[in-house]
Amino acid sequence: MKPGRLIAVVGPSGVGKDSVMRGINEVLPQSHLVRRVITRAPELGGEVYDPVTVPEFQAMARDGAFVVHWGAHGLHYGIPVSVRYQLNKGTDCLANFSRGALTAGADAFDNFLVLNIIASPKTLASRLAARGRETPDEIAKRLAQAVKPLPQGLNVITLSNDGDLSQTVARAVSALQPASV
Numbered sequence: 001m002k003p004g005r006l007i008a009v010v011g012p013s014g015v016g017k018d019s020v021m022r023g024i025n026e027v028l029p030q031s032h033l034v035r036r037v038i039t040r041a042p043e044l045g046g047e048v049y050d051p052v053t054v055p056e057f058q059a060m061a062r063d064g065a066f067v068v069h070w071g072a073h074g075l076h077y078g079i080p081v082s083v084r085y086q087l088n089k090g091t092d093c094l095a096n097f098s099r100g101a102l103t104a105g106a107d108a109f110d111n112f113l114v115l116n117i118i119a120s121p122k123t124l125a126s127r128l129a130a131r132g133r134e135t136p137d138e139i140a141k142r143l144a145q146a147v148k149p150l151p152q153g154l155n156v157i158t159l160s161n162d163g164d165l166s167q168t169v170a171r172a173v174s175a176l177q178p179a180s181v
């Protein structure tokens with residue numbers, strides 16, 4: 001059986017990673033949305049995640065519960081090893097990823113594809129304010145990190161999400177089909 005693709009969805013805060021992932025999953029319900037483990041307070045919204053404390057996260061990392069994990073925005077994020085079960089049965093998996101962890105991701109997954117979502121600074125600022133999950137101070141810090149180069153040598157699809165979400169999703173679905181990696 002051909003393994004599924006780990007589709008790492010990256011881009012600056014507020015660009016629409018979670019929204020685009022959810023939209024792709026609605027059109028392609030056979031895909032799997034990876035549920036991340038995050039040291040974020042429970043039920044802050046924006047994505048479905050498994051909230052844990054920092055000591056819990058550290059113990060999980062020590063016990064090998066994550067394929068890849070990273071730190072950003074004062075939080076810890078982990079991609080649980082259960083994703084391998086989905087990939088091994090041929091399911092494409094969509095994971096909200098970190099640009100800073102792409103090299104580790106490419107090392108960890110055989111079939112690794114990057115979906116790089118971009119938008120203008122103005123769009124990012126208004127989307128983060130509308131989302132309302134972070135404080136204004138946290139939003140300013142996230143906007144300051146909007147520009148980050150991607151590592152060379154990866155299989156990357158870049159899409160703008162400045163326009164309608166449904167259009168971005170349609171372009172993403174068409175770029176992902178048929179499987180190109």
Ligand SMILES: Nc1ncnc2c1ncn2[C@@H]1O[C@H](COP(=O)(O)OP(=O)(O)O)[C@@H](O)[C@H]1O
Pocket residue numbers: 011012013014015016017018019020046127128130131161162163164165166168
């Ligand atoms: N194309 C779009 N048009 C309008 N609003 C959008 C679009 N894409 C996402 N949003 C909104 O922007 C905010 C940030 O989106 P989100 O998916 O949380 O981004 P990210 O995961 O990249 O931080 C959310 O409130 C979401 O509903």
Ligand SMILES: O=P(O)(O)OC[C@H]1O[C@H](OP(=O)(O)OP(=O)(O)O)[C@H](O)[C@@H]1O
Pocket residue numbers: 010011012013014017046072073077096097098099100101142145148
């Ligand atoms: O290395 P970077 O590409 O800058 O990414 C750093 C982190 O930012 C995002 O987190 P999160 O989903 O908490 O924030 P966001 O929704 O505001 O993007 C992303 O999922 C990474 O975990």
